[in-house]
Amino acid sequence: MRKRLRCAVFGWLGAALVCAGLAAPAQAADPIKIGFGMALTGGLAGNGKAALIAMQIWAEEINAKDGLLGRPVQLVYYDDQTNPSTVPAIYSKLLDIDKVDLVMSGYGTNLEAPAMPIIMQHGLVFIGLFGLAVNDQFHYDRFFQMQPNGPDAKHSLSQGFIEAAMTVKPTPKTLALVGADAEYPKVALEGARDIAKKFGLKVVYDGSYPPTTVDYTPIVRAIQATNPDVVFVASYPPDSAGIIRAVNEVGLKTRVFGGGMIGLQYASLKQQFGPLLNGIICYELYAPEPTLNFPGITEFINKYQPKAIAAGADALGYYLPPYAYAGMQVLGQAVEATKSLDQQKLAEYIHANNFKMVVGGVRFGKEGEWLGPRVLFVQYHGVSGHELAQFEKPGTEVIVYPGEYKSGELEAPYSDIKR
Amino acid sequence: MDFSTFLQLLIGATADGILLGGFYAAVSVGVAISFGMLDIVNIAHPAFIILGAYAAFLANRQLGLDPIAAAFVMLPVFFALGAAVYQTYYLVFERRGDEALRGLAFFFGLLFVIEVSLILMFGVDYRFVNADYVNIVRDYGPIHLPLRTVVPFGVSVALVTALQLFLSRTFTGRAIMAVSQDRLALQLMSVDPRRIKRIAFGISIATAAFAGAFLIIIQPVQPSMGRDYIGRIFAICVLGGLGSFPGMVAAAILLGVVESITSTFAGPSWSPAVSFGVLLLTLALRPSGIMGR
Numbered sequence: 001m002r003k004r005l006r007c008a009v010f011g012w013l014g015a016a017l018v019c020a021g022l023a024a025p026a027q028a029a030d031p032i033k034i035g036f037g038m039a040l041t042g043g044l045a046g047n048g049k050a051a052l053i054a055m056q057i058w059a060e061e062i063n064a065k066d067g068l069l070g071r072p073v074q075l076v077y078y079d080d081q082t083n084p085s086t087v088p089a090i091y092s093k094l095l096d097i098d099k100v101d102l103v104m105s106g107y108g109t110n111l112e113a114p115a116m117p118i119i120m121q122h123g124l125v126f127i128g129l130f131g132l133a134v135n136d137q138f139h140y141d142r143f144f145q146m147q148p149n150g151p152d153a154k155h156s157l158s159q160g161f162i163e164a165a166m167t168v169k170p171t172p173k174t175l176a177l178v179g180a181d182a183e184y185p186k187v188a189l190e191g192a193r194d195i196a197k198k199f200g201l202k203v204v205y206d207g208s209y210p211p212t213t214v215d216y217t218p219i220v221r222a223i224q225a226t227n228p229d230v231v232f233v234a235s236y237p238p239d240s241a242g243i244i245r246a247v248n249e250v251g252l253k254t255r256v257f258g259g260g261m262i263g264l265q266y267a268s269l270k271q272q273f274g275p276l277l278n279g280i281i282c283y284e285l286y287a288p289e290p291t292l293n294f295p296g297i298t299e300f301i302n303k304y305q306p307k308a309i310a311a312g313a314d315a316l317g318y319y320l321p322p323y324a325y326a327g328m329q330v331l332g333q334a335v336e337a338t339k340s341l342d343q344q345k346l347a348e349y350i351h352a353n354n355f356k357m358v359v360g361g362v363r364f365g366k367e368g369e370w371l372g373p374r375v376l377f378v379q380y381h382g383v384s385g386h387e388l389a390q391f392e393k394p395g396t397e398v399i400v401y402p403g404e405y406k407s408g409e410l411e412a413p414y415s416d417i418k419r
Numbered sequence: 420m421d422f423s424t425f426l427q428l429l430i431g432a433t434a435d436g437i438l439l440g441g442f443y444a445a446v447s448v449g450v451a452i453s454f455g456m457l458d459i460v461n462i463a464h465p466a467f468i469i470l471g472a473y474a475a476f477l478a479n480r481q482l483g484l485d486p487i488a489a490a491f492v493m494l495p496v497f498f499a500l501g502a503a504v505y506q507t508y509y510l511v512f513e514r515r516g517d518e519a520l521r522g523l524a525f526f527f528g529l530l531f532v533i534e535v536s537l538i539l540m541f542g543v544d545y546r547f548v549n550a551d552y553v554n555i556v557r558d559y560g561p562i563h564l565p566l567r568t569v570v571p572f573g574v575s576v577a578l579v580t581a582l583q584l585f586l587s588r589t590f591t592g593r594a595i596m597a598v599s600q601d602r603l604a605l606q607l608m609s610v611d612p613r614r615i616k617r618i619a620f621g622i623s624i625a626t627a628a629f630a631g632a633f634l635i636i637i638q639p640v641q642p643s644m645g646r647d648y649i650g651r652i653f654a655i656c657v658l659g660g661l662g663s664f665p666g667m668v669a670a671a672i673l674l675g676v677v678e679s680i681t682s683t684f685a686g687p688s689w690s691p692a693v694s695f696g697v698l699l700l701t702l703a704l705r706p707s708g709i710m711g712r
Contacts, residue, residue: 040538041538042643045538045641046543048543049542082643181688209687209690210688210691217431217435217563218432218682221435238638245567250563266544267544268544268547269639276554312544
């Protein structure tokens with residue numbers, strides 16, 4: 001009886017040790033879960049899907065190098081449908097059910113801001129993706145923005161354009177401002193009004209249009225009637241396309257044309273417009289110019305492009321993808337450096353250090369925005385035909401602002417280049 | 420602003436508005452049939468338009484077909500799709516008398532199914548077509564006519580005229596107009612109302628092939644764009660008078676001209692307010708719409 005009892009006790013003990021032995025490595029191999037919502041359907045899906053591809057590339061690369069802290073990385077994400085009302089539920093699920101270790105934001109202000117209260121409640125580090133002044137209201141010290149607008153986004157979105165335009169001889173005197181009735185264009189136009197005042201430009205047209213506008217010809221005609229020297233446009237992709245068409249159909253005569261036109265950064269619109277882009281000055285976040293050859297960017301773009309073409313996302317990947325990848329780089333670098341997932345330590349590290357990423361070096365300011373802005377303005381030169389390959393070569397999108405990255409001279413007047 | 424500039428702007432804005440109205444008419448004609456004549460609130464119609472746009476894109480890219488020619492080719496496919504959707508709607512909702520709220524949910528769901536299917540098939544990038552006339556502008560004094568809007572306008576007018584002739588001159592057409600008014604009378608003439616509604620709904624969806632082709636000629640498209648058009652389409656149908664094609668065309672052109680003139684002279688942000696102001700005023704004075712009975 002005693003022998004049988006001893007056998008049973010040792011048996012249980014042995015089994016327990018075996019289980020413990022198996023469990024220990026299993027825990028070590030548990031993935032670090034990074035959670036986020038992303039616009040995979042709805043109006044912002046074009047950028048959302050491109051961002052997701054970039055984040056997946058980062059995760060693949062990290063996992064190929066033994067992961068973070070020796071643990072594999074797993075991305076846990078849900079489609080926010082470009083609908084802000086879905087965001088709180090997505091982050092609640094990520095935190096309470098999926099038990100993610102780290103979080104990233106979805107794409108854009110409207111999908112970033114609704115996550116903030118939940119993130120703050122859990123005290124997590126939150127890396128935003130192209131939100132506009134989201135932390136101005138929250139003042140959350142663990143928030144970091146991945147967008148090169150700098151601490152004064154309102155002005156940096158137009159400063160470069162107007163500064164570049166003022167280099168044209170004779171110096172421009174009048175300005176037309178036009179943009180969509182939506183958050184980004186409104187902020188950009190507000191900033192442009194201030195910058196215009198600073199440079200003594202007279203605003204002769206100042207209008208906004210509803211995002212559902214189909215025909216932009218009447219707007220361009222009204223702008224033409226005011227005969228402006230410079231036209232600044234703040235628009236989203238469908239409007240950018242409509243405005244460029246209308247400008248060419250009406251034959252707008254102006255010396256400098258362009259601005260913060262979202263959409264011109266995408267391969268599909270570049271390809272569609274081809275030569276119609278010549279002379280337009282537009283904001284960009286990356287261009288394949290020799291002055292912008294950051295370490296790792298070419299390798300990233302080379303990995304991104306085939307995946308994007310297969311997924312039907314932006315085929316060039318110059319706009320959001322490098323920044324989505326860079327956001328993951330910041331998070332990964334902070335985890336590796338602190339050897340921890342402690343949110344306080346991560347936030348302190350990110351605040352205190354410079355980061356070298358595929359989008360260049362960056363340091364974050366007090367509110368989590370980039371310490372200095374780096375919004376580029378490029379002018380399209382010598383575009384002929386509709387081949388996409390020409391946009392991958394230097395010299396097609398010449399950087400005219402800022403001086404630090406300038407790769408060519410601004411050509412004017414726009415009306416003559418267009419002809 | 421001097422008088423000659425004012426006049427030039429006014430003429431230009433009116434011309435642009437008329438052309439825009441032609442496009443609005445093409446987009447709304449399907450809803451004029453389904454909502455105006457069949458009492459089916461097909462809020463998924465804009466998604467079918469986007470489907471039409473992608474069909475035109477595919478034919479343009481793969482076969483080099485002109486988008487409008489592609490719409491002609493796709494006409495029977497869209498008709499069959501419409502007939503199948505109606506059959507499902509009938510069997511699941513209408514036959515049981517559940518069509519009011521559940522039917523609405525059905526079309527709402529259909530809108531999302533089409534959108535997500537397009538995303539899975541084509542991705543989320545903006546798509547566009549190449550056509551010889553897209554970058555051509557004809558100048559007639561102060562009027563600049565871009566063929567990008569002139570061609571859809573012309574085809575749209577032809578489409579609506581053909582449909583009006585079909586509805587007023589053929590037995591099936593008259594039966595379609597009668598089906599929502601007096602179903603029993605139709606049955607007494609040994610006509611199956613379900614068959615007539617199936618044909619009418621098929622025609623309604625077939626028009627989306629054209630509207631989609633026009634849309635992708637005018638601007639690049641992506642799968643979720645259709646939602647932007649829901650309000651405008653139904654507003655045009657109500658303004659014109661439910662079930663009246665000439666009324667719908669008049670409303671589309673009126674809305675186009677009002678939007679265009681408001682954009683030019685008062686600023687584009689006023690155009691929806693003025694357009695919907697016109698809608699409210701018209702309905703206050705003529706509750707049945709411009710040409711409603």
